[in-house]
Amino acid sequence: MKQVSILLFSVLILTLSKVNAQNNIPHLNKNGTATQLMVDNKPFLMIAGEVHNSSASTIEYMEPLFPKLKAMNLNSVFVTLAWEQFEPEEGVYDYSLVDAIIDNAKKNDLKVCLLWFASWKNGESSYAPLWVKKDTKRFFRVKTKAGKEIETLSPFCEATKQADAKAFGQLMAHIKSYDKDQTVILMQPQNEVGMFQQIDYNPISLELYEQAVPNQLMAYLKKNKSHLKPYLRDAWVASNFKTKGTWKEVFGDTPESRAFFTTWQYATYINFVAKSGREKYNLPMMVNAWIVQKPEDLPGVYPNGGPVSRVMDIWKAAAPDIDIQSPDIYLTNFKKIVAMYHRDDNPLLVPESSAKVGRAYYAFGQHDAICFSPFGIEDAADNFVFTKSYEVLHEVEHLIKKYQGTGKMKAVLQEGNEEYNDVYLGNYKLKVVYEKPNQPSFGIIIQESKHEFIVIGMNLTVFFSSEKKDTVGYIGQVYEGRYENKKWVATRLMNGDETYHHSRLRVFGRTFETTEDIIKETKKEGEPDAYSPATKQKIITPGVYRVITYER
Template sequence: MFAQSKVPYLTKHGRATQLVVNGQPYLMIAGELHNSSASTTEYMKPLFPKLKAMNLNTVFVSVAWEQFEPKEGVFDYTLVNAIIDNAKENHLKVCLLWFASWKNGESSYAPMWVKKDTKRFFRVKTKEGKAIETLSPFCEATKIADAKAFTQLMKHIKEYDTDQTVILMQPENEVGMFQDIDYNKVALDLFEKEVPKALMTYLKENKKQLDTYVSNAWSKSNFKTSGTWKEIFGDTPEAKAFFTTWQYATYINFVAKSGRGQYNLPMMVNAWIVQKPDDLPGVYPNGGPVSRVMDIWKAAAPNIDVQSPDIYLPNFKEIVARYHRDDNPLLIPESTAQMGRAYYAFGAHDAICFSPFGIEDASDDFVFKKAYGVLNEIQHYILKYQGTGNMKAVLKEGNETYEDLYMGDYKIKVMYEKPNEPSFGIVIQTDANEFLIIGMNLSVYFYSEKRDTTAYIGQVFEGRFENGAWVTTRMLNGDETFHNSRLRVFGRLFESSKGIDQINKKEGDPDAYSPSKMQKTITPGIYKVITYER
């Protein structure tokens, strides 16, 4: 049995929130397996060594209710144990995804004994009165059955996982219904009742910080503090959405709280996010933790620590800004495998985690492996500077050409090079006149913000970290920095004309930044810059 102090937990570090594992802050350099990859022990076993070779330290893996409790009250721990054992053998941590009542707004992972008993476990109804396959969040019997299974899962993890392999849990997945409201009588009757006091108390206490979507809807009643859903939010799609969201969130909070009673691991939920600004609830899963209703979730689900976006849209920077709040750290459980996104999330938004979906598909992606390898090298610096204001990041999106950063006495202009290739990086101010810059395809200029003062680059070093210690691979000057007028963040270069797996590093070659007939593959690099002013 664990002492509570050994259980992973979230804590503040400056303005950032960090995950603490085995007493140390932990950065989840992660990936999520495909939905069925852990459905058998045979299929999952060869995947874990590949994940470790990709420089991951954490993997998101699903556990299906239908396999965990194939018969009511009968639990099968085979797959859970195999996930833990394989991860432990490959020195990986795990976030378990509980695919139970809902996954992607549907209920295909519920056990057959639940699916067949439509009287006890009733379904969402359409406006026409048709029961669809999705389990209703208003069904008390389903909620209790789900919570019982999840509680047993948490109890087993606590007993079996003696090395703290599982560090985070996700109850359900991308929840919500593809309609404006559940037309079951129990739901419609509740919709005519007063808004719960807990939600009204939250809205009143957080009125100045509410998301505009919630605030604008509330303003329709001139911010009434009691009444029915329609009286508070109007006879609107928003009123139905807030009501539906409250029900999903309280249901999942019940499941999470029940599980945490056995083993108090941090809990997160993820969202199938709004795809277009004018999409009405139900076009996307209505009731899930989309950014519009994060405040409803905060009020309804205190046992959920983090609300997380699954991001496949191109406007990554805009989306993460919505989810990173003082009361909600950024944790990205699903994304495309674009490495600039990871660097930007960690460097600009103090993210706890970045995790592309279908991670095994990237197992042969050389650049991905190397980029994750660099994150492993510098994670101690990321963790140290999260929440301090001394770390920022850049990421080229669309037609952007540059970004200005302000750090200490400096304005730092970061130009994006090679418009058709990824350009991204992290900038850490480690001292008044010292900067660590990690990334690729950038040109970086330093300007003084002090009156009548000019900033200069004094020295530039290219290097790496070994066991946390800096190792200089070469000093850059002359043509490599245009005589210290800028830092050229090209990244690390590798031969790609033959056997990339041979990894012929070109960092030390005298012609590495000069024209060459040899085709190169570029991955992120690490640079130390010493500046001065006069």
Template sequence: MPVNSFGKRATKSINSQIPHLLAVPNGSTKQLIVNGSPFLVRGAELHNSSPTSAKYMATQWEKFADMNINTLLVGFGWEQFEQTEGTFDFSEFDQIVLDARVHEMYLIVLWFGAYKNALSTYVPPWVKTNTARFPRAKINSTTGIITADALSTFSPETVSADAKAFSAFMAHLKHFDEGHFTVLMVQVENESGIIGDSRDRSSEADAVFTSPVPDVFVQFLRDEWESLYVDMRTSLAKTWTPTTNVTNTGWEAMFGKSTYTDELFMAYSFAGYLNTVAEAGKKEYSLPLYANFNGVKMPPGVPARTPGDVFPSGGALSEVLDVWQIFAPALDILSADVYNGDYNGTHEVYGHRNYPRFVPEQRQDDYGVRRIWNAIGSHQAIGASPFGIDTLEPSTSALGRTYGLIKDVSKILLKAQEDPEKMIGFYFDDPKDLSADPANTTIVQMGEWEITLGRAFGFAPTTSPGGGIVIQLDNPSAAQATFLLIGWGFQASFKSLNPAATFTGILTFREMNVTNGTLHETGMVFNGDETGSGEVARMPNVEFDLGGFPIPILIPAGTAIGKVNVYYITT
């Protein structure tokens, strides 16, 4: 009988136990299923070179456990596995998988194949040096056309070699890990696209660019026009709509001469490339596969980007997202690496067509960590992964505390994700943070109740950061509701939306704890100062900011879980 990664005997067949994505009952997204149950990834990504050495990793495992991480994202380069064409060495990878099992840690593997950060620095030497067989992309520069440090997607030899290597890796992974299921998902390539120009200008690329646009692509645009993500439809509509009548002699003839046409062209090419690689791997082992991209929604007022400038051209950004969703069906998730920009807005993009959300890379500081609440609570994300975790110390990081709380309430969060209208995740930044969100309040409607969320404070307002999740649990009666508050540094006030209500107040507010996913009371009852004399439910920080007021009127955070019952009257 197969044994799972932490020594427990599997109780179902291997095929039913393989990690997979499963739609929630209302179909709004999918959750990751591990060993037969929904699973929340408390992830963290290692620095790029760390997983090349099991010896180095041996010094880090305990630190990861101390931060309540349950899944490590580990990158492995094509060059590491296939130094000589056709000969594969997975020994270092195997040792890391074995060590992960010992330390009860799951893994998500990042396949750095032909593309890593829009370049081709992770391909084996026999690929790098044979430019006749594996031609490079060409890009514009101030001195003319130059050779890029990136392979061209228009080379059949390149995609074939990449797909064969990935297929060999997935076959080995199936042989080595099936039944243990230490590896939950695999990322295909990394931040694909072309950088430094809006498109590949090699002779191979030019030949395709000046040929008629494939009928399947044009038909897709016509059939899916009303379903396209709004940014893509808006960008296309500047030069093309389903009623546009032009002679199809090439991409510029069809869509006009612009950097957007170039980006559309590269998106179709990269989507096809990654789909070929992903399909080859899935034939060997059908783990969930995803792709990550460098490109986020920017806040209003930020100048429009130029494809290939800051963000690689052809990656699955909002203006070309549907191209990837339609022409790379072997990829189960498409995600952005969100370090700055509009975190909330970016996740709204990648939920298009009810795709599941996952945060493969983000900041590891307090700014980044508090945003994990938003990903899980407002976007039903299967998890998040701050980058560069091996340079983070548990004693000084907010990640361990946040993941510790998420660990305690995971079953509750996963259940709540099935009804996203009754859950919200949010954060409030320190104004001194780089790229801080200036918002001080968030207002949300849940059923017949309006909730105003803001920073927790006593008599004097503060700018202290905070974040958490609010879940509506039930309605004990028509005039009452129960909400679960999880997190730190925020407060919630409630208002009934019943037109007949003349007063809304707090009925009870109690501190809660969790054991094996079940809520129970700690005995602490909040009232008085902790509720602003009945007006708000406060969830203080561990170190509470008095806002300059000399009287410490609030106790610091305890379990960081509270249950509040609210009511209204219609006198």
């Protein structure tokens, strides 16, 4: 009888824990100036990667992929789910792929952002089901100025919007029912949306363009007039800030006006889809952008209607059920782009990027990012520096989460011909010099107390000076080390040659020496040759340093 009672009690506890898990679903939470993604009611950094578009198109192909991702030190992955496979016939749903994604991710201790490739992907509509593609009368397409229908589904088609939203709602309801351990923590409806022209020349579109700007948008513009994006504000100022009228009257008969109109339509469409899903399972929602490649590019050169930085405010007004607008960044000016997207009402999340791991450190350390995720992540499986750099991010993620939103954490990243950056923390100015220009040079700097700093990175030299009047700042001690289970372990006290007698911190990184096989390396902490060149091939990955300063 006693054993039966214990068994019943265990079942009750397990049931309650599942109920609590469903109640405490992933959500966003403000912490100081940062917005954090909460998973199991704790901040979660998505140290992530996005797999290729077709990598999860069959169970056979995806199964061996997930252990590889785990071995790369990811804790989360962006995975595609196509509408054409989820609803191959209207009203007939196939859950096998989404279940396999959840099961394989869970087995490898990975969290998931599902990418709903449905009406649009990269400004095209190739992932829509065949029953949608074939019925061009019911699901009509974008028209060119010459009246030709192109392959892209029109954002003005009510039937497509309703069908997409219905399928997405069904997906979200199934995830809620199936994913009891909340492996899926984030959703992205559509991908890099927009059309490669300034406006859809369908009669419905052209008729709406002659009507008044929606009150919802005008109310937003008036409320946020003082800090609108310049691209939008400059178009509005030309009409002396008209507060009512048609799109032409408020913004002029210009490419910008047509772009704002097109953006409003895409954003309201996708918000409808997102809301339909959130009503079934209220996970955070994000959208991503094929960003403007050149400042002089007109709408339509890039997908017109997507959440590019120029029109973020229109998306904020039109799509309240979208939490985050995110940039896909393959351009070289990473720092400038992330600064455009990181706003008080828009936390930074990078869902696609080239696999330059210094970008991850900069995004997390400088902009309190929720996520960094290179695209085609499986291609970086043999990139030793990337894998080890992600490992170090896991080592220090408790610090990153702790100091997000406090103003006590900064980051540096060498771009182009930059030689150094100045960082200010407390009373100290840190001049961070980039070393070894042909190798990655980046880092995160955290001020733990008035005179204690943690520096995580590689190929940097850091000079400390006091900004306090009539005071000189000095380096007192430098330790090289690591964190084990969030506890600091000092592996070397650095002085003399290693710090040039405490005139600077030399962020060597962790050195791996090898002859042929990268797997059979001998790990060493820090550069072994202070003055003379190394005699063996070396691989450098980020290291962790603690600096004690003093003033007099």
